[in-house]
Amino acid sequence: MQGVLDKSILLSVQELTVNFRAEAIVARALEGVSYEVRQGETVCLVGESGCGKTVSALAILGLIPQPPGEIPGGRILFMGQNILELSEEELQNLRGNHIAMVFQEPMTSLNPVFTVGEQIGEAITAHQKVEGDELRERCIRLLKDVGIPSPAERLKDYPHQLSGGQRQRVMIAMALACSPQLVIADEPTTALDVTIQKQILDLFKTLKSKKGMSLLYITHDLNVVANIADRVYVMYAGIITEQGKKRDIFQNPCHPYTRGLIASLPARSKRGEALHSIPGTVPDPAYKPRGCPFHPRCTYAVKKCSEEFPEMLDCGDGHLSRCPVVLSSERKTNTIRTHEGPHYSDL
């Protein structure tokens, strides 16, 4: 880890709270979520489906539908500016231009009635005065950058003529159109075949090192995290449960949820054994349990867990966890041991 801490902070989400209101029911999708993305860094937001990852990404672009959504608290500072206070025009200037997003579903995220060329071109002309041949050239270069063969012909294609992987490449090309400082990728490989997943992931890595942008990569797959992340935020039921450098998270996970996720990985060393999985499911954000939201599924849970909402505790060197039980018990014996499981030191 070379001097990540020195890099200036590009995005800082602070105590962000998002609710969705339906009649009298309030779904607390995010409850005081904080995270940071620094210049040139790849940050992974990881957690099971339904824990609020997409909502937190949409909030950054000002795309939470209001109503039913509401943002009663928090700040989202991007280059020092609070996004939550921007006007609609200022948001438009931000979207695609400074912060771009790649969505989960390449099949439905492209407009079926416009050609690839039109849709990429539009991502450029929304922010820059480019037209004619120059625009075309730039679209072709973007498609080439994301590894689409014979890009000039592809410009005339409609989305349905492309495979899932190619569509996601087009989405990525669109995101890169104005060379944004931050790219948010919301589970960009979840809907794709395994072999294609690997290619897209590699593409992100290549592009990142070539263009030097920051990447906020959202996933539920720890393998992907192990592959791409500099730093990791683990999310559960609308809160951050653990955060730290990739090494800390994989080699010294301090939250039972993180440990459960790691244990559920199909590890090379354990081939043949039944896969572990965390019992139960993510709670509905409208009916979260009192205390630590994870306690009903937690094997470490004690009485206190159902009563007190856990604070974020320091495990040292920017590694934070929201589980007092693990920390106190394992500190007493003075062994914050490497969790048994796959070793990611080679990653």
Added chain:
Amino acid sequence: MLSFIGRSVIQKLVTLFLVSIVSFLIIHIAPGEPSQVNPLNPKFTPEIVERFRKAFHLDKPLHVQYFYFYKDLLTGKTTSWKDNQSVLKKIWERFLNSLPLFIVGTLITWTISFPIGIRAAIARGGIYDRSTTFLAYLLISIPGFFFAYILIIFVVTRFHVPVIGMETFGLREATTIHMIMDRIWHLLLPSVLGATGGVAILSRYVRSQMLEVESQDYVRTAKAKGLPPEQVHYKHALRNALLPFVTMFGLILPGLIGGSVIIESIFSWPGMGRMAYEAILARDYPVILTVNFISAVLVLAGTFLSDLLYLMVDPRIRL
């Protein structure tokens, strides 16, 4: 493409043939016969009835009658049983009367429904959306004839808009300009009234289409690119929301002949709808069946047209 057209045309011809049989059977199986229009009328002696039946082949078996009828129809020789006039000529005259009503009504319906529906969808849940929703349901639930009388009472007493017929009686010698103005003036109320129900229903439909499209992922993508709201709504969303209406557009065609029986009756408009209605009362089979046949042709032509239009506007459909 060509094979699609060929296949489609053949399919439609087969359908048309089946329709011609079914409609012929329905008419003949329905109770009552032209010769019994008024059995109490002393002029209808058994001999006259018999002669009448013979003249119109009513004494022959059904399949022979069917053959005679469609032979006449296809050679354009069908005549009305009521007044012995050529049916096609009759229909053509009435058609010309109905046409302006149809065109103006359709234009009003389509040009008003879309802006209303689209705006309601974009500002979903707002005052505008809620009041148009209320109005639409009000207009849908009020019976047309009742609404017509309310309208007639208010508008006629206030603005003296004509409510009877297509033109002022005895205006033959007036100048052309005057006559055209008179015609338009007469068109006003029936076409507005005819369009009201259409606007209420179509604007709802536009709204729900638009709402559905607005929640699609690609609309979110368009927003995430930083496009201005006009482009998000009127380019990315609207273009997709319009697709199903292309289909509807072809289906307007049959409305050409159907006309509106109620509107035409209320306003004594000598149009197609009223003619068909009167023909049914008089059991004037040739007129009924011809109108029926022409509507079937128009329906099939309409669906064919929508298929072609769909092919043109939706890039996902290629043959």
